[in-house]
Amino acid sequence: MxxxxxxxxxxxALQPFVEKKIVSVDINNRHLRWKIEKDFEKNISNKKIISITRRAKYIIFNLSDGFIILHLGMSGNIRIQDLNSNTYKKHDHIIFYLKDKKIIYNDIxxxxSIHFTNNAKDHFLIKNLGPEPLSKDFNKKYLFNISRNSKTNIKNFIMNQKVVVxxxxxxxxxxxxDARINPNNITNSINEEDCKRLVKSIKNILKIAINMGGTTLKDFYSVDGSEGYFKIKLKVYGRENEKCKSCRGVIKKIVLNQRSTFYCLDCQK
DNA sequence: CTGAGATCCTGTCTGC
DNA sequence: TGCAGACAGGATCTCA
Structure with a gap:
């Protein structure tokens, strides 16, 4: 997930497919977040993959002509199998056939979502995204400035993909x-020092997770289909009523904007 | 414009 | 064991 x-x-993990050609595609279920366009198969068949990159939580395939924009949603994952293998799973919605491999998109x-477009940059899913968290554009000054007019809580704010992806x-x-900020705090009440720590914490947490192979909780399937995964050491998420690892206070669980939220009552002011 | 709540969908877990 | 209800890592949409 x-x-x-x-x-x-x-x-x-998809990088070995750069320079390879998509021979054909099978779609078992077109009804993802948006219905897959009629011409999708035609648009991507017999196209060479020039590069595969990431923007926000989207994977972008730059083809010899056009782009595929893929989002894994809440439960999407990709696995790679030999072309002649016959093991399919429930919810395998899209199968890309290459010369000797197939790339399978599974999403319970x-x-x-998946789209074909001739212009990825201006695509409606891409064009309004905020800065990448690990880029220089995401810094203390930016966060402080953009947070001045928002009255939502700070947790909801940093999950807004227009603020930071x-x-x-x-x-x-x-x-x-990590930044010792209470998730309930109203966004425009956080000060410059808070912004400085928060930017640093977001960058650090994401970097650590990426370096660990990108896994967090529960099962994350690698592209080879194996279930091997690392577990990042989460300090608050999922630890309701457990001891804070920093001050030994108790971790609280609350619901903010309909999402579970965990924090330490003592550390996070 | 903002912000809160509903919503899409399937599977798993908890409590009665 | 059955069954209802809550909940799950996203993000758009609808409405006030």
Whole structure:
């Protein structure tokens, strides 16, 4: 289940397919977050993959003509199998056939999406995204300025992909704990020092997760289909009523904007 | 414009 | 064991 680090890991694992040709595609279920366009198969068949990159939580295939924009949603994952293998799973929605491999998109809840476009940069899913969290554009000054007019809580704010991309529900709690900021705090009340720590914490948490192979909780399937995964050491997420690793206070669970949120009552002011 | 709540979908877990 | 209800890592949409 993907947040930015899982998407990054998946994207990296697809790199061997750069320079390869997509021979054909089979679609078992067109009803993802948006219905897959009629011409999708035609648009991508017999195209060479020039590069595979990531923007926010999207994987972008730059083809010899056009782009594929893929989002894994809440439950999407990709696996790679030999062309002659016959093992399919429930919810295998899309199968890309290459010369000797197939790339399979599986997504239980179908919150993921896939589009073909001639212009990825201006695509409606891409054009309004905020800065990459690990880029220089995401810094203290930027966060301070953009936060001045927002009255939502700070946790909801950093999960807004227009503010900064890639921060999901887990990393939002973890980053706020690391920065010692209470997730309930109203965004325009945080000061410059808070912004400085928060930017640093978001970058650090994401970097660590990426370096660990991009996994967080529960099972994350590698592209080879194996279930091997690392578990990042989460300090607050999922630790309701357990001891804070920093001050030995108790971790609280609350619901903010309909999402589970965990924080330490004592550390996070 | 903002922000809160509903919503898409399937599977798993908890409590009665 | 059955069954209802809550919940799950996303993000758009609808409405006030």
């Amino acid at each position: 993907p947040e930015l680090p899982e998407v990054e890991t998946t994207m990296s 809840r179908r919150f993921g 890639g921060v999901g529900n887990i990393y939002a709690s973890e980053a706020l704990f």
